[in-house]
Amino acid sequence: DTEVTQTPKHLVMGMTNKKSLKCEQHMGHRAMYWYKQKAKKPPELMFVYSYEKLSINESVPSRFSPECPNSSLLNLHLHALQPEDSALYLCASSLGASDQETQYFGPGTRLLVL
Amino acid sequence: DQQVKQNSPSLSVQEGRISILNCDYTNSMFDYFLWYKKYPAEGPTFLISISSIKDKNEDGRFTVFLNKSAKHLSLHIVPSQPGDSAVYFCAATSWGYSTLTFGKGTMLLVSP
Numbered sequence: 001d002t003e004v005t006q007t008p009k010h011l012v013m014g015m016t017n018k019k020s021l022k023c024e025q026h027m028g029h030r031a032m033y034w035y036k037q038k039a040k041k042p043p044e045l046m047f048v049y050s051y052e053k054l055s056i057n058e059s060v061p062s063r064f065s066p067e068c069p070n071s072s073l074l075n076l077h078l079h080a081l082q083p084e085d086s087a088l089y090l091c092a093s094s095l096g097a098s099d100q101e102t103q104y105f106g107p108g109t110r111l112l113v114l
Numbered sequence: 115d116q117q118v119k120q121n122s123p124s125l126s127v128q129e130g131r132i133s134i135l136n137c138d139y140t141n142s143m144f145d146y147f148l149w150y151k152k153y154p155a156e157g158p159t160f161l162i163s164i165s166s167i168k169d170k171n172e173d174g175r176f177t178v179f180l181n182k183s184a185k186h187l188s189l190h191i192v193p194s195q196p197g198d199s200a201v202y203f204c205a206a207t208s209w210g211y212s213t214l215t216f217g218k219g220t221m222l223l224v225s226p
Contacts, residue, residue: 004157006157031212033213040219041218042203042216042217042218042219043158043203043214043216045213045214048212048213056213088155090157090158092157094212096212097211097212098210098211098212099145099146099207099209099210099211099212100145100146100165100207101146101207101212102148102160102163103148103160103212103214104160105150105157105158105159105160106157107156107157108155108156108157110155
């Protein structure tokens, strides 16, 4: 089983709203990732969690706030987003965060900021 | 500077024929390469990977070839099926890190 689940599938929010994206995996993976993908572009890495600790933040604006409550869950808290933040947000996980690990992606949350 | 390049934005192939998707890289620290398939508005699906210690890996209809001296890899799909129509991303990781560097993708269209 290589399933990563994400909720919600779609989200529309205003620029003053606060919302959260959720990601879950039950594969025993200890590394989890958030990516952002715009149309016709490859996924762009936002954050990496390794063993529930934030290990990489790719200079993401503070209006995006990740959280890893436990080894199976990863959240992305959104606040005061801009219309240009509209994108597909992808979660991924891998067994570890070191060498030659395969990342498995969830289906994504399509976010529209109005 | 793009470290992983997929120079063909699109490829059209007839059903039953071979599809060959190409990928070039510039970073000699890359040691693990992956191919993902992506349908619109869905997450990438892992297809196949290859370690830098190998030059070929096969899984069913999918074969990945790695030429380290040329810094080139290719994905062969034989026979191609209409359901293979999607965007294919090549990705790579460096020694000691799992973070992926993606190419820009190649859209494959397999026509009946």
